[in-house]
Amino acid sequence: MIRLSARSAMSLTLLLVGSAHASALRYAEDQAPAIINPLFTTSMAETRVSELLFQSLYADDHTLASVPQLAESGELSTDRLHMTVRLRDDVTWQDGTALTAKDVVFTVKAMKDPATASTEAGRAAFISDVREVGDRAVQFDFVRPELRPEDKLTFKILPAASFPTSPVKRTDPFRTSPIGSGPWSLVKFNDDSSVSFAANPAYHGADGRDDVGIAQITLKEIADKNYQAKLLLYESIDALVRVLPRDLAMLESNRKVELYPYQTNSWWYAGFNLDRAPFNDLKVRQALTEMLDIPAMLAPIGTGDTITGPYVPSSPFYNHDTAAYPHDPDAAAALLTAAGYTRDAGGWTKGGRKLAITVSAHRALESGQEVTINLQSQLQAQGVEVDVDFLDEAQWRQQVWKDRNYDVVLSQWTFDRNEDIREQFHSTGTRNLADLKDPEVDRLLDAARDAGDPVSRKSALRQAHQRIHDDAPMVFLWTLDSYAALSTHVRQVTVHPFTFFTWAPEWQMQ
Amino acid sequence: MIVFLLAACTPEPTAQPAPEALDASWIATVVREPAKFTSTLADNGGRDAWTALHRNDWLAVPGGVESVPARRASAELAVFEGLLWAAQSTALLTLADGWHAHSPDAPEPRWLLASAQRVAELRRDGVSADRWRTAAAMAGTATGTAGSKPFAFDLPPTTSVAELRALSARPLQDPSLGSFWDPTRPLALQRAYATGAAPRAADLPDTLFGAVPEAALGAAPASDDVEACRVYAQAIDAHLDAWGVRLEEGASNDGRALLTQLQLIAVGRSRTLSSLAVDALDHQRPACGLFYAEQALDHASSRAISPVNSPTLFAVLAAANVATGHVREALDALTALREPFPEAIGVIETVGDLAVQQGLDRSGISREN
Numbered sequence: 001m002i003r004l005s006a007r008s009a010m011s012l013t014l015l016l017v018g019s020a021h022a023s024a025l026r027y028a029e030d031q032a033p034a035i036i037n038p039l040f041t042t043s044m045a046e047t048r049v050s051e052l053l054f055q056s057l058y059a060d061d062h063t064l065a066s067v068p069q070l071a072e073s074g075e076l077s078t079d080r081l082h083m084t085v086r087l088r089d090d091v092t093w094q095d096g097t098a099l100t101a102k103d104v105v106f107t108v109k110a111m112k113d114p115a116t117a118s119t120e121a122g123r124a125a126f127i128s129d130v131r132e133v134g135d136r137a138v139q140f141d142f143v144r145p146e147l148r149p150e151d152k153l154t155f156k157i158l159p160a161a162s163f164p165t166s167p168v169k170r171t172d173p174f175r176t177s178p179i180g181s182g183p184w185s186l187v188k189f190n191d192d193s194s195v196s197f198a199a200n201p202a203y204h205g206a207d208g209r210d211d212v213g214i215a216q217i218t219l220k221e222i223a224d225k226n227y228q229a230k231l232l233l234y235e236s237i238d239a240l241v242r243v244l245p246r247d248l249a250m251l252e253s254n255r256k257v258e259l260y261p262y263q264t265n266s267w268w269y270a271g272f273n274l275d276r277a278p279f280n281d282l283k284v285r286q287a288l289t290e291m292l293d294i295p296a297m298l299a300p301i302g303t304g305d306t307i308t309g310p311y312v313p314s315s316p317f318y319n320h321d322t323a324a325y326p327h328d329p330d331a332a333a334a335l336l337t338a339a340g341y342t343r344d345a346g347g348w349t350k351g352g353r354k355l356a357i358t359v360s361a362h363r364a365l366e367s368g369q370e371v372t373i374n375l376q377s378q379l380q381a382q383g384v385e386v387d388v389d390f391l392d393e394a395q396w397r398q399q400v401w402k403d404r405n406y407d408v409v410l411s412q413w414t415f416d417r418n419e420d421i422r423e424q425f426h427s428t429g430t431r432n433l434a435d436l437k438d439p440e441v442d443r444l445l446d447a448a449r450d451a452g453d454p455v456s457r458k459s460a461l462r463q464a465h466q467r468i469h470d471d472a473p474m475v476f477l478w479t480l481d482s483y484a485a486l487s488t489h490v491r492q493v494t495v496h497p498f499t500f501f502t503w504a505p506e507w508q509m510q
Numbered sequence: 511m512i513v514f515l516l517a518a519c520t521p522e523p524t525a526q527p528a529p530e531a532l533d534a535s536w537i538a539t540v541v542r543e544p545a546k547f548t549s550t551l552a553d554n555g556g557r558d559a560w561t562a563l564h565r566n567d568w569l570a571v572p573g574g575v576e577s578v579p580a581r582r583a584s585a586e587l588a589v590f591e592g593l594l595w596a597a598q599s600t601a602l603l604t605l606a607d608g609w610h611a612h613s614p615d616a617p618e619p620r621w622l623l624a625s626a627q628r629v630a631e632l633r634r635d636g637v638s639a640d641r642w643r644t645a646a647a648m649a650g651t652a653t654g655t656a657g658s659k660p661f662a663f664d665l666p667p668t669t670s671v672a673e674l675r676a677l678s679a680r681p682l683q684d685p686s687l688g689s690f691w692d693p694t695r696p697l698a699l700q701r702a703y704a705t706g707a708a709p710r711a712a713d714l715p716d717t718l719f720g721a722v723p724e725a726a727l728g729a730a731p732a733s734d735d736v737e738a739c740r741v742y743a744q745a746i747d748a749h750l751d752a753w754g755v756r757l758e759e760g761a762s763n764d765g766r767a768l769l770t771q772l773q774l775i776a777v778g779r780s781r782t783l784s785s786l787a788v789d790a791l792d793h794q795r796p797a798c799g800l801f802y803a804e805q806a807l808d809h810a811s812s813r814a815i816s817p818v819n820s821p822t823l824f825a826v827l828a829a830a831n832v833a834t835g836h837v838r839e840a841l842d843a844l845t846a847l848r849e850p851f852p853e854a855i856g857v858i859e860t861v862g863d864l865a866v867q868q869g870l871d872r873s874g875i876s877r878e879n
Contacts, residue, residue, distance in 0.1 A: 252809045416836040
């Protein structure tokens with residue numbers, strides 16, 4: 001039985017009233033993007049919207065090979081340090097102006113400009129310089145020889161004219177009135193937290209396609225994930241981008257719905273702030289880890305696999321020789337004792353201070369509250385005082401990412417098929433939230449980056465897996481099954497394993 | 511003999527159910543004649559053997575060469591390992607082909623060159639075509655030539671038990687490379703031969719998959735058009751669902767209990783779609799092969815072998831993903847085989863190497879949530 005809050009029930013009623021529009025696709029997200037600007041993308045919801053609105057120089061075809069999208073052709077110099085990309089001459093922005101080399105140069109420079117603080121800066125790090133070669137060609141210079149730069153020139157291109165001031169900021173008006181060259185364009189952010197998109201009449205696909213099969217798309221924010229699946233069965237929405245594992249059985253038995261496995265490289269963690277005592281003490285981190293019965297935390301939220309490090313078990317980089325920290329309260333107690341703590345009736349203390357932590361989680365993290373409370377309960381039962389703090393998007397961004405004012409965060413990382421953890425664990429990584437600084441991890445990640453063959457890279461990253469496990473900057477929790485679910489009214493569906501909507505122009509509504 | 515016979519007799523294609531065809535299947539026998547089902551269990555290998563076979567726990571099926579369930583388990587293994595061979599050989603050739611383009615400064619390892627050469631030879635010999643028959647025919651008799659190579663690449667259809675043991679008795683390569691079949695881990699099929707439970711050609715057609723009810727639904731699409739295959743799969747669902755309802759209505763309490771407890775409709779559906787997937791792969795329709803395989807999977811427990819999710823299904827998922835370029839996704843399917851079939855680790859490593867190779871030149875992307 002699904003229990004709905006009053007607010008949820010009201011939302012459900014509104015959704016049902018406004019249901020069923022055969023020419024439109026309605027899909028659910030836990031949270032609608034607050035802004036739309038690919039330079040500042042942090043969430044998967046934003047990634048999916050960007051895929052609707054923007055294009056890149058190269059993109060994946062159905063075999064996941066890089067093929068020209070905005071590019072017409074590319075020529076790599078013999079020393080592999082330069083590449084000239086010629087642009088298609090039939091691409092316009094949705095306002096009718098032509099897409100030119102100036103836009104490409106602008107985008108790359110904005111990504112690389114430290115003042116922009118783009119979350120995508122790392123994706124342009126391999127480019128040392130970029131310049132226009134006439135209106136329709138761009139020359140890239142690379143930091144070091146590149147074998148297949150088209151595999152990296154996959155970031156979204158933005159219209160320079162939409163950014164009259166420099167540097168580009170998150171708060172620029174573009175965030176709510178983006179202009180793209182992609183198959184759909186933004187219509188509006190609606191009062192009910194939905195976002196409407198319509199087919200972009202100026203769209204010209206690289207495949208010669210000038211139109212799309214679905215005229216309108218609506219992103220519905222449905223924060224209560226517990227009833228997203230129900231709405232799909234009611235035909236009040238047409239697609240779920242991520243199905244709760246516990247809903248899979250219900251959906252797969254319904255013949256009006258099809259499930260699409262699509263994205264596999266996500267894992268949950270409880271991350272410590274290594275700059276803050278007592279989490280700068282490895283013994284304390286290991287003790288807290290060993291206090292947790294992770295399978296028991298996973299069981300209520302669905303099927304998945306527990307993990308021992310920063311990869312999912314199916315990853316080629318996963319080190320299967322790495323043993324999980326055991327759930328061993330006695331061993332945890334011994335570690336805390338070795339770290340200088342003593343336990344009395346009130347719990348663990350050191351120097352008169354209680355071992356007390358606050359666990360912060362994003363409100364939109366599916367099942368996040370359930371997991372956090374379970375984690376709290378387990379630690380408290382073993383003498384650790386635990387507060388929980390559920391943050392909205394703005395608070396999360398400010399408190400966790402900007403101020404780094406937290407003890408432990410519960411969150412999830414999602415990776416594309418390259419599973420590049422450098423940003424998360426290298427001492428120079430822009431997403432190294434824990435602030436891990438381990439020269440050996442750095443060395444291994446550098447070796448992996450520089451590896452010229454798959455065997456060497458695999459070997460380095462498996463060692464990194466072990467080393468990061470030993471450092472315990474976070475409690476590695478689990479990976480969940482990832483499925484999308486779409487109504488059978490939506491036809492010709494193929495889902496990109498990471499960006500989801502890459503091939504959506506081919507989709508049709510029956 | 512209990513066999514899975516979804517093959518229909520009705521000559522004209524129609525969307526209407528063809529109960530007379532499905533009524534001849536083993537599912538109907540089990541549900542409508544529970545007593546016969548019970549006696550069959552007793553006469554043909556015992557309840558434990560049939561239970562293990564139903565769980566798709568093939569390696570746990572007891573019995574020797576005369577045991578029906580043991581022979582069926584061996585036959586299943588022949589197909590399963592043939593599909594693993596398809597996944598690995600495709601990955602291996604792609605890996606070798608792309609090595610220079612992705613890694614011009616790193617010479618190809620000897621094992622890769624030699625393995626790719628051997629795979630190419632086997633493919634020229636037609637091993638990839640009609641895999642399961644070839645696998646069954648070759649598994650117990652071919653001596654192969656892998657033992658004469660300076661590396662340890664063992665192909666399931668070509669390496670005899672004796673040769674396998676000989677290979678595993680000596681050090682063969684740098685263990686850190688680890689990108690092919692591990693010769694120290696005997697193949698499941700070889701184990702089956704070692705216990706005398708060799709598959710017989712006569713077992714294969716009936717036991718491995720349910721034949722598609724072509725007479726009722728028409729032939730499966732001959733093109734690699736996923737949309738057409740989707741429509742066909744939906745017709746199969748409707749056909750089986752309607753038949754399942756009628757079967758349940760006419761069953762005794764015992765029969766109804768068996769229908770539910772053994773998940774017979776779900777098992778039949780999965781086998782039918784698995785069969786379509788294998789057929790599509792064999793006929794160079796990988797996109798449809800992948801679609802059918804994904805449809806066959808019990809998504810609610812997609813990480814584990816079960817009565818619905820057979821090892822063969824995971825193998826065909828892996829092979830279809832590799833064939834469509836979705837190499838990283840193939841690893842998801844193969845991971846389910848890692849523990850029950852340690853010999854699959856070699857396949858996992860090869861496919862993993864290819865996945866890594868394809869990402870050597872890419873920038874990784876990560877997102878929160």
